[in-house]
Amino acid sequence: MEILSVLALVLAVLALAFTVVALRRTQRTRGTGVEELPEDVHGLRQEVAALKREAGDALRHLAVVRYDAFGDMGGHLSWSLALLDDGGHGVVVTSIHGRSEARTYAKSVSAWTCEQQLSPEEEEAIAHARP
Structure with missing residues (x-):
């Protein structure tokens, strides 16, 4: 064995x-x-x-910031939306909701910056969209 x-x-x-x-x-x-x-x-x-x-050219970085544009209104009905590619090129769209109307604005973004003056909410949307 x-x-x-x-x-x-x-x-x-x-x-x-x-x-x-x-x-x-x-x-x-x-x-x-x-x-x-x-x-x-x-x-x-x-x-x-x-x-x-x-x-790299696709608008794949996005962020939305909702807020009250006017102090007497609630519900965060105004918003800013950043749509950007990998290089920070794209657009930021903003809709301001008032009591009797809503206005929409679009600003071109290049390399994470804009030639036009941005609102704090638009800047925040771009910052949130940045990887």
Whole structure:
């Protein structure tokens, strides 16, 4: 019985040794360079890079600030909305709600700033939209 146990242990150690040697050979021959990837993987990498470039121009940074433009009105019916791309280019739209009318304004934003004077709420909307 002891001989069988010793024999099983020796076989297990040999199997482990062969496995380690085989793994080392596989790692040496496989390599890790990008140039060894299949051609379709290179194509996919180029697609992803192109999509990232296109997404940079998308208006994907946005924030809304709601507030009361006039002290005698409640409900936060006025708002400023910033719609910007990755570079901070886009627009900030503001709607001022009064008792008898509502006015809407749009201001162009370039590199996170605006040539026109911004209200504190518009500045806050741009700041919240900035990543």
